[in-house]
Structures are given as structure tokens and as C-alpha cells.
Amino acid sequence: MATVTVGTARVHYDVEGSGDGPALLLVHGTGSGGAVINWGQTAPRFTGDRRVVTLDLSGADRTVDDGGPLTVEALAAQVAAVIEDAGTGPVDLxxxxxxxxxxxxxxxxRPELVERLVLVAGWAYTDGDEYLRNLFTLWQRLGEFDPAGFGRSVTMTGFSRGFLNSIGRESVEALVPNMPPTPGTLRHVALDLTVDIRDLLPRIEAETLVVGGTRDITVPVENSRELHAAIARSTYAEIDAGHVMFFEKEDEFVKTVTEFLGS
Incomplete structure (x- = not known):
């Protein structure tokens, strides 16, 4: 475990594994559980011959900051600082x-810090997508007035119908508390509503893999297709799964990523 100071934040990160090739840095999604919730099961699958770095962005429980509003650029600065502090750059990101x-x-x-780039279930612009804007606004409302409903909403949209039915009611009920609407989680949701990186996409020089989930109803697959179209040196793959595809189809996810990274 290590930390690096970026502005008012003490950013927590971990480095596991060994190897001389580019490290793989995994950036988590919305939720104050941070890296542990997203990558605790999957990260070890990548450590066979490389170092794997996981960090907790502001809003996650293990990183402490002033509690203010978040921006994509500020969180990107935290990722860049971890790469530099860990001495692992340039990384596969x-x-x-x-x-x-x-x-x-x-x-x-910071193109000098990124060897190859993988974008999973991502998007470029919220305000022009009425589905995304309304979903994240609903999460804000549920987080404030109906915390239990928030947990059910993110579970329902985070996983495909087929996956939820396959694991059964007891397992589904166990998923519901995994992303409670903590202040940190709601800071992430507020950030989700402001995302607009359209002007940055043409500036990406790294070889890029964009991965979409065909059954994703948090960030529908069309958003991944649009990212691929906007990034010049990108290839595209789809996995027949919901948003959290590395839970639903872990083997296929790992295979897709490792084949692209050449490891």
C-alpha cells in the first residue's frame, strides 16, 4: 500500500505482481468501494508476468481529500501522479x-505515461445523451431519498437480466448492498453527469482497445462504439454481458484484454 499527494487528496494505491514489461494500471468506476470492489477478484488474473497497479480515486473510501466537487481532469491528474510515484510508467492503462x-x-x-489504452463500458459525453443524463439523475435522487432503491437500481442496471437470473435471488440480494449511496459514491455520480471528453479523444495517440457490453443498460453499448469511432488508433471488441462484464464473463474479459496487450 502506498499514497501520493495530489492537491488536497492523499491518493491510495497498490502494486502487485512482478515482471519487466509495462505495468497495467486499472482505474475503477463509480462507487466509494473503489478498486477493491471493482478489481479485487479480477486484478490477480493479470499479475502472472506483469505488475498491476490499482488506485482509489477521490470519492473512494481509502483516498482522503477535501470532499469537494470532482472533475475528470482532477481524477486524471491523480492517475498520472500514481504512475509517476510508483515508477512504473509508461503503463498500459x-x-x-x-x-x-x-x-x-x-x-x-499525458501521452508519455501511457503505452496502450483500454476503455471498458465507457462514454464520452453525458449531457447530450438523455438516457445517461436521466439515469445518473435518478441515481442522485435515489441516493438522497431512497438508499435501498439506489442499491437495487445499480444492481439492476449493472448486470444483465440473464446473469441476475442465473445466480438466483439469494446472490442477487447479496449484490444490492455492494454500492451504497455514500457521500463519495454520490460525488462520483455528480461527476458522471458532467463528463464531456469529446475534444480530447482526437488527441489520444496510444494504441487503444474499446470494449463494449452488448447487454449493458448502465452505459449502453452505442457509447463504446462512439468512443471507438472517435479514437484514431483504436480497435473494438464486444462482450455479450452487462455493464460489469468482468464479473459476468471474467474469462472472456481477461482473454480480450490480455490478447490486446500481447501478454
Whole structure:
């Protein structure tokens, strides 16, 4: 465990594994559980011959800051600082959901820090997408007035219908508390409503893989297709799963990413 100071934030990060090739840095999505909730199960799958870095962005429980509003650029600066502090750069950089626009911003503004880029279930622009704007606004309302409803909403949209039915009611009920509407989570949701990285996408120089989930009803797959179209050196893959595809189709997700990274 290590920390690096970025502005008012003490950013927590971990480095696991070994190897001489580019490290893989995983950027989590919305939720104060941060890296542990997103990557606790999947990150070890990548550590066979490389170092894997996970960090907790502001809003996550293990990173402490002033509690103010978040921006994509500020979180991108935290990722860049972790790369520099860990001494692992340039890295292969993977961002999931909210972490995708953050990772894309790092690649656009700090190209010397990014070897290859992977954007999973991401999007470029919220305000012009009425589905995304309304979903994130609903999350804000549920987080304020109906915390239990918030948990059910993010579970229902985070996983595909087929996956939820396959694991059964007891397991579904166990998922519901995984992303409570803590102040940190709601800071992330507020950020989700402001995302607009359209001007940065043409500046990305790194070879990029964009991965969409065909059954994603948090960030519908069309958003991933639009990211791919806007990034010149990108390839595209789809996984037949919901938003949290690395839970639903972990083997396929790992295979898709590792084949692109050449490891």
C-alpha cells in the first residue's frame, strides 16, 4: 500500500505482481468501494508476468481529500501522479465505466505515461445523451431519498437480466448492498453527469482497445462504439454481458484484454 499527494487528496494505491514489461494500471468506476470492489477478484488474473497497479480515486473510501466537487481532469491528474510515484510508467492503462473517461483524459493530456489504452463500458459525453443524463439523475435522487432503491437500481442496471437470473435471488440480494449511496459514491455520480471528453479523444495517440457490453443498460453499448469511432488508433471488441462484464464473463474479459496487450 502506498499514497501520493495530489492537491488536497492523499491518493491510495497498490502494486502487485512482478515482471519487466509495462505495468497495467486499472482505474475503477463509480462507487466509494473503489478498486477493491471493482478489481479485487479480477486484478490477480493479470499479475502472472506483469505488475498491476490499482488506485482509489477521490470519492473512494481509502483516498482522503477535501470532499469537494470532482472533475475528470482532477481524477486524471491523480492517475498520472500514481504512475509517476510508483515508477512504473509508461503503463498500459485500463479504465472501466467512470474510469474510462478518466483514463482517456490521461492518455490525451499525458501521452508519455501511457503505452496502450483500454476503455471498458465507457462514454464520452453525458449531457447530450438523455438516457445517461436521466439515469445518473435518478441515481442522485435515489441516493438522497431512497438508499435501498439506489442499491437495487445499480444492481439492476449493472448486470444483465440473464446473469441476475442465473445466480438466483439469494446472490442477487447479496449484490444490492455492494454500492451504497455514500457521500463519495454520490460525488462520483455528480461527476458522471458532467463528463464531456469529446475534444480530447482526437488527441489520444496510444494504441487503444474499446470494449463494449452488448447487454449493458448502465452505459449502453452505442457509447463504446462512439468512443471507438472517435479514437484514431483504436480497435473494438464486444462482450455479450452487462455493464460489469468482468464479473459476468471474467474469462472472456481477461482473454480480450490480455490478447490486446500481447501478454
Amino acid at each position: 485500463l479504465g472501466f465505466s467512470m474510469g474510462a473517461p478518466v483514463a482517456a483524459t490521461v492518455a490525451a493530456l
